[in-house]
Amino acid sequence: MKERVTLKREDQKKTLADQAYKQIEEAIVTLQLAPGSIVSETELVELIGIGRTPTREAIQRLARDRLIRVLPKRGLLVAPLDLMGQMKLLEVRRQVEGLIIRLATKRASDEHRRAFAQLDAEFREIAFANDGLGFVRCDRGFNELCITAAQNEYAEDAMRPLMGLSRRFWLFHHQQCGAALPPLALLHADTAAAMAIGDEEGGQRVFEELLENVESSARISLAMNFSAT
Template sequence: MVQSLTDKPKPQRSAVVPPKAASSPPKAANGLAVASASTLTDRAYREIEEAIVTLRLKPGDILSEQMLAAATGIGRTPIREALQRLAIEGLVTILPRKGILVSEINPRSQLLVFEVRRELERMLCRNGADRATKEQRAQALQIAKSIERAAQQNDDMAFMRLDRELNQLILDVGHNEYATRALKLTQGLSRRFWYQHYRVAADLPLCARLHAAQSRAIGEGNSKGAAEATDKLMDYMESFARATVTV
């Protein structure tokens, strides 16, 4: 039996926050709900990306479209499109006629990722604090509270999902499609790197406070504070990455 990618990793953890619900699918003329290709591709992308980031699909694993389709219950075309997105983001390598290789994790390469991420994320957070809508500000404030609660409960899966939600919010509020394209290439790699090493080298409560400060500054419309919070977060993440080289 193929294990679902949405199964909780073992050991199981309590209070796991479920992925954000997708919007209702369109309905056909007969009133029956139908899933669009883009909706299925997005769902496949979210499930496979989370499985890679949380190491249920490990670096060096060889995957196949057939295996992933069976694990997710999604057809091979949306799976293929999701894998193409993940390949662009560096989480997998597509090997023609061989399969899909989950990429390895390299701490030294991650330091280069943070160099790029710092500049882009600071700009998007600073601009986003000014440009966010009322609804986005409310979302940012809620994310900040939820991240702190996840850390208090030592719930790493909830933290990871909230971090992903914050990553997406930063892309949305920044309103710069070019910076968004570049920053998106770093986000999954960063989350996976953190998840692999945090039990040994990270401080979850501190990491949560830094993320919450960034999200809260966006929610409060504090552009200077958002930029400063981003720099503090990147300082911590770079220090964390350097520590893993010697762990």
């Protein structure tokens, strides 16, 4: 009986840590926490309203994802925007996310395919509404579903550090440079639609178009010599 209670507490702790991670990650990705700013653990606890222990676990995960850098005796550095780093990230993302999309399209369950179909509809609504924040939230759900459906923990470990940084960079570029949302959202919709019906070739083709769109945005930012610290 005692063991069962312990397991329940551990599950609850994990759930709180997951909630803390999701809330802080969104604050970073949506630029609520400015790139290059220094925050304290106490400030994050107050921001999300979750206790210190789950918040510390979330900070460790965010550090692994390169969204936060722990500065001993100084605080927590929100990762600065790094345009050259973004280009390097895209080199890796093309290979890793391409693999995950292939695996997810092949291995998705019926439940996963229904979820991809729902994301297809949501991305199209977001494109019509030109909703930047809605897009980054929907894209997070798409990434998580792809990882779950792919059923490969090694690919997941390689993909996770790329996700938040990619979404944050796109939103920054959208807000600062006027990057067009509808074409990218529709490419995501087309990718999700292909995955919903198990079309591996179609999904890969649209994904390549999607990456070209993202890389074009990165090159434009690089050419404009944008920097934010």
